[in-house]
Amino acid sequence: MTGRLAGKVAIISGGATGMGGAASKLFAAEGAKVAIVDRNEEAAAATVAEITAAGGVAAHFVADVSDEVQVNNAVAGAVARFGPVTVLFNHAGTIVIKPFLDTTLEEWDWLHAVNVRSMYLMTRAVIPHMLGAGGGSIVCTSSISAVAATPMEVLYDTTKGACHMFARAIAVEFRDRNIRCNAVCPGFIRTPHGLHEVDELQKRGVDVSEAAMQAAQGRIGEPEEVARAALFLASDEAGFITGTHLFVDNGFTAI
Numbered sequence: 001m002t003g004r005l006a007g008k009v010a011i012i013s014g015g016a017t018g019m020g021g022a023a024s025k026l027f028a029a030e031g032a033k034v035a036i037v038d039r040n041e042e043a044a045a046a047t048v049a050e051i052t053a054a055g056g057v058a059a060h061f062v063a064d065v066s067d068e069v070q071v072n073n074a075v076a077g078a079v080a081r082f083g084p085v086t087v088l089f090n091h092a093g094t095i096v097i098k099p100f101l102d103t104t105l106e107e108w109d110w111l112h113a114v115n116v117r118s119m120y121l122m123t124r125a126v127i128p129h130m131l132g133a134g135g136g137s138i139v140c141t142s143s144i145s146a147v148a149a150t151p152m153e154v155l156y157d158t159t160k161g162a163c164h165m166f167a168r169a170i171a172v173e174f175r176d177r178n179i180r181c182n183a184v185c186p187g188f189i190r191t192p193h194g195l196h197e198v199d200e201l202q203k204r205g206v207d208v209s210e211a212a213m214q215a216a217q218g219r220i221g222e223p224e225e226v227a228r229a230a231l232f233l234a235s236d237e238a239g240f241i242t243g244t245h246l247f248v249d250n251g252f253t254a255i
């Protein structure tokens with residue numbers, strides 16, 4: 001297999017749908033053996049079938065990425081199937097959209113577990129395999145929300161701030177052991193998550209109309225546009241890039 005990820009074994013959390021799904025297909029098309037770790041078994045199996053039909057190599061492992069045992073089992077399963085993991089795309093995540101004073105401690109804990117604890121668990125399980133293989137590349141999905149706040153999203157914005165710094169801190173600690181770690185920071189993207197977010201914000205009086213979207217980032221982004229940025233960071237083409245935040249937002253955060 002040729003391609004920019006030829007010879008790599010990639011785990012993609014949240015790799016069943018949306019940007020994760022687009023990345024699963026693109027990484028496989030670029031030569032990686034792809035292990036999708038996702039809680040949505042049906043969608044993960046469908047993405048694997050699509051990759052296989054196109055001549056790629058992929059498998060799925062069902063796990064809730066906030067659960068330590070499930071994450072460890074999924075990573076062990078991926079390594080047993082494909083060998084040491086050399087690319088990790090920490091993408092799985094979700095959102096709570098509510099007025100701050102209506103949010104609960106349970107929601108705070110749950111969202112931090114799904115968005116942040118997941119990165120800790122996945123990365124901690126994968127790095128020993130990368131070290132054994134002589135190195136690797138980790139990409140974490142942050143967001144414009146790590147640096148630009150939206151009303152009704154205090155919990156979400158806080159988790160993405162943590163993802164943002166997680167990527168940088170891993171980069172610094174592992175640079176001299178040949179493991180790179182970067183973040184992709186998407187703007188509003190056409191995925192189930194992104195469309196749900198726009199819908200909920202509109203219902204709660206936050207203007208994310210087409211006109212507002214046009215002013216902020218020109219148009220809604222497509223999942224493949226983020227997948228291509230993640231591919232670059234994952235690949236050896238980004239060999240001197242670590243600890244960076246790559247905004248894929250058509251200028252949202254530049255305005």
Ligand SMILES: NC(=O)c1ccc[n+]([C@@H]2O[C@H](COP(=O)([O-])OP(=O)(O)OC[C@H]3O[C@@H](n4cnc5c(N)ncnc54)[C@H](O)[C@@H]3O)[C@@H](O)[C@H]2O)c1
Nearest residue numbers: 014016017018019039040064065093143188189191193194
């Ligand atoms: N879509 C956007 O506008 C946007 C913008 C910035 C950042 N993001 C980030 O992208 C990610 C959401 O992905 P998407 O937009 O591609 O949409 P998506 O909802 O299609 O994909 C999320 C994937 O993660 C999986 N997932 C969610 N929670 C999980 C869990 N606990 N365990 C295992 N798998 C789980 C889902 O099953 C799904 O396959 C989040 O990290 C979010 O913060 C999205």
